[in-house]
Amino acid sequence: MNAIIENHLTTNVGAIHQNATQNVPPLLELKRLSKIFTTDAGQVHALSSVDLVLQRGETLGLVGESGCGKSTLARLIMALYPPSAGEILFDGKNIAQSDKAERLARHARLQMVFQDPFSSLNPRQSIGRTLEEPLIVHRRGDKVARKARVSWLLERVGLHLESAWRYPHEFSGGQRQRIGIARALALRPDLIVCDEAVSALDVSIRAQILNLLLDLRAAYGVAYLFISHDLAVVRHMSDRIAVMYLGKVVEQAPSENIWRAPLHPYTQALMSAIPSPHRKSILGNKKRIILQGDLPSPLNPPSGCRFQTRCPYAEARCRAEEPLLQAADKGHTVACHFAIG
Amino acid sequence: MSELLSVHKLATCFHSRRGIIRAVDEVSFSIAAGETLALVGESGSGKSVTAASILRLISAPGRIEGGEILFQGQDLLKLGTAAIRQIRGNRIAMIFQEPLSAFNPVQSIGTQIVEAIRLHRKVSRKQAFEQAVTLLERMGIPSPAQRVHEFPHRLSGGMRQRAMIAMALSCEPDLLIADEPTTALDVTTQAQILELLKELQAANGMGMLLITHDLGMVAETAHRAAVMYAGRVVEEGSIDRLFTAARHPYTAGLLASVNIEALAPGTKLPEIPGSAPSLLNPVQGCAFAERCNARHALCDKQTPPLATDTEPESFPGSRHRVACFLPARPDAIPLPVESEAA
Numbered sequence: 001m002n003a004i005i006e007n008h009l010t011t012n013v014g015a016i017h018q019n020a021t022q023n024v025p026p027l028l029e030l031k032r033l034s035k036i037f038t039t040d041a042g043q044v045h046a047l048s049s050v051d052l053v054l055q056r057g058e059t060l061g062l063v064g065e066s067g068c069g070k071s072t073l074a075r076l077i078m079a080l081y082p083p084s085a086g087e088i089l090f091d092g093k094n095i096a097q098s099d100k101a102e103r104l105a106r107h108a109r110l111q112m113v114f115q116d117p118f119s120s121l122n123p124r125q126s127i128g129r130t131l132e133e134p135l136i137v138h139r140r141g142d143k144v145a146r147k148a149r150v151s152w153l154l155e156r157v158g159l160h161l162e163s164a165w166r167y168p169h170e171f172s173g174g175q176r177q178r179i180g181i182a183r184a185l186a187l188r189p190d191l192i193v194c195d196e197a198v199s200a201l202d203v204s205i206r207a208q209i210l211n212l213l214l215d216l217r218a219a220y221g222v223a224y225l226f227i228s229h230d231l232a233v234v235r236h237m238s239d240r241i242a243v244m245y246l247g248k249v250v251e252q253a254p255s256e257n258i259w260r261a262p263l264h265p266y267t268q269a270l271m272s273a274i275p276s277p278h279r280k281s282i283l284g285n286k287k288r289i290i291l292q293g294d295l296p297s298p299l300n301p302p303s304g305c306r307f308q309t310r311c312p313y314a315e316a317r318c319r320a321e322e323p324l325l326q327a328a329d330k331g332h333t334v335a336c337h338f339a340i341g
Numbered sequence: 342m343s344e345l346l347s348v349h350k351l352a353t354c355f356h357s358r359r360g361i362i363r364a365v366d367e368v369s370f371s372i373a374a375g376e377t378l379a380l381v382g383e384s385g386s387g388k389s390v391t392a393a394s395i396l397r398l399i400s401a402p403g404r405i406e407g408g409e410i411l412f413q414g415q416d417l418l419k420l421g422t423a424a425i426r427q428i429r430g431n432r433i434a435m436i437f438q439e440p441l442s443a444f445n446p447v448q449s450i451g452t453q454i455v456e457a458i459r460l461h462r463k464v465s466r467k468q469a470f471e472q473a474v475t476l477l478e479r480m481g482i483p484s485p486a487q488r489v490h491e492f493p494h495r496l497s498g499g500m501r502q503r504a505m506i507a508m509a510l511s512c513e514p515d516l517l518i519a520d521e522p523t524t525a526l527d528v529t530t531q532a533q534i535l536e537l538l539k540e541l542q543a544a545n546g547m548g549m550l551l552i553t554h555d556l557g558m559v560a561e562t563a564h565r566a567a568v569m570y571a572g573r574v575v576e577e578g579s580i581d582r583l584f585t586a587a588r589h590p591y592t593a594g595l596l597a598s599v600n601i602e603a604l605a606p607g608t609k610l611p612e613i614p615g616s617a618p619s620l621l622n623p624v625q626g627c628a629f630a631e632r633c634n635a636r637h638a639l640c641d642k643q644t645p646p647l648a649t650d651t652e653p654e655s656f657p658g659s660r661h662r663v664a665c666f667l668p669a670r671p672d673a674i675p676l677p678v679e680s681e682a683a
Contacts, residue, residue: 009588175616202383203383204598208596214609256606273529274530274560275528275532275560277584277599290536291533
């Protein structure tokens, strides 16, 4: 069985290159995606007209602070609720229009790892059962093959085989996160959405989990949508990074571009806010920017540029006119009136 | 600088049904006026229990079982309940990780700050209220005269933390204990709060005990740091020396695993294998031995004492202590560090 898995997944590694020539649709494409939540206090614009593309085997990092719409985006992709406007294309097919069979097939290829390893595992189910369940739902293999797959998964994420008989409370946070990753891996997905997958972990454990994710990508060519508020971690994991602020993507570029030469003032502020023992090596001689004020309410987003209330360079034009994402460099887009030119 | 706080061989245990948990064991450190000492460690290492012990906030099944805590020469562990209440919130104040649960949700922040002031100072309600407004203003809260009437849930996370700092500073404490003050905040807000704490310290010269798991934050805010592992201090020293010449394998490992910026993207991160041991059944010898790559026979037999480290000579005058039989060579971590707090 393992040979089949290897086979299936290694084909993906070369796929990125094939796509460019054969015009295969990207693995995931978001088109003008919006989500509005209606609450007693009014309409919350959680996500406004977001465009993103994720290729096969690629890791796209999504950075932003709380309330920027990262998790809403993840949940829309997982079809946990429908978008208010726009489309989500998985493998070129709009997920809103899929029938039951297509939906089931998509769910097998699209998995998620959650932030909190304590609440995302069923406390009354043994680990073996938790890992086997997706295989049962998707009718993969017979009982013997499923057990073999569970053992393989446990071994792959670095847990003992006898873990299968144990329950979530018997594991530490890092071990539980390994279980969450094993569960996401069970159906050999093409894309794993990692929503703050290492934020709840201690630093020494964080490195272990990031290494595991890197290993799995190298071995099986799985694509990640890697969501985090930690720019340094996102940069380490991702091929490309999209920076979000208040429901919008404000900058998108290959991760080294974002890291070496961020163009949007918000990205620059985010970079300089990272507390680090090695600040000079990140910032060079640039001055540290400390943003004033708080994130505005998404109930009533500011006019013009959404960042204008906290931007150190804001001018009259920023209050009147909303900047659009424009190309600054190859594959580097930024939504700021003054970032280009 | 004279010692403001000096903790000596503190031991705090919790008596659970499954056995005795030695949460804090033989912890010693000191803080001078105007100095920030960071207590660093991962979850369960005993940082918060140490802070709670200083304020005598340990309740059953926990018990402080040994050591002394000298605050301005006075042993806090020998004080009666009334005397410690005179110090708590007055000369030693504390700010917590989650300000929403530290405030009373059904009272306005103004009322709560007034209560804190009037508990320790003989001033009228009106005067205390005016002080509260001034404090909020100093903390950088916009329109403080209106904000003072707000309830905690109406404020954003950053504002709430500012209000909490205002309350902590209302009696001008000599020592501020900050327990993960920015963990619940976003990075940009975190930078604001750290900047504020540094300004306040520069202005009033209070000592600060900063409890955190974030080594980046330590480098930027503290003067000295004590690294805790499994209830013990394993290394202590000035920031410059600790970050450039860490000698305990755990400190070195921690620094390597947060040093993600210096690596080529997508490469393997240095990791510390395994996870922290249970404090319920402490192992004999060094608690870190199981995860250590320099382990030898003695590590399994004896607990290494926290001893003053003589080498390297390149940091004259800085006292450095390490609890390891085989400390790493000081040149193992060649990365530069620049401490902003210095």
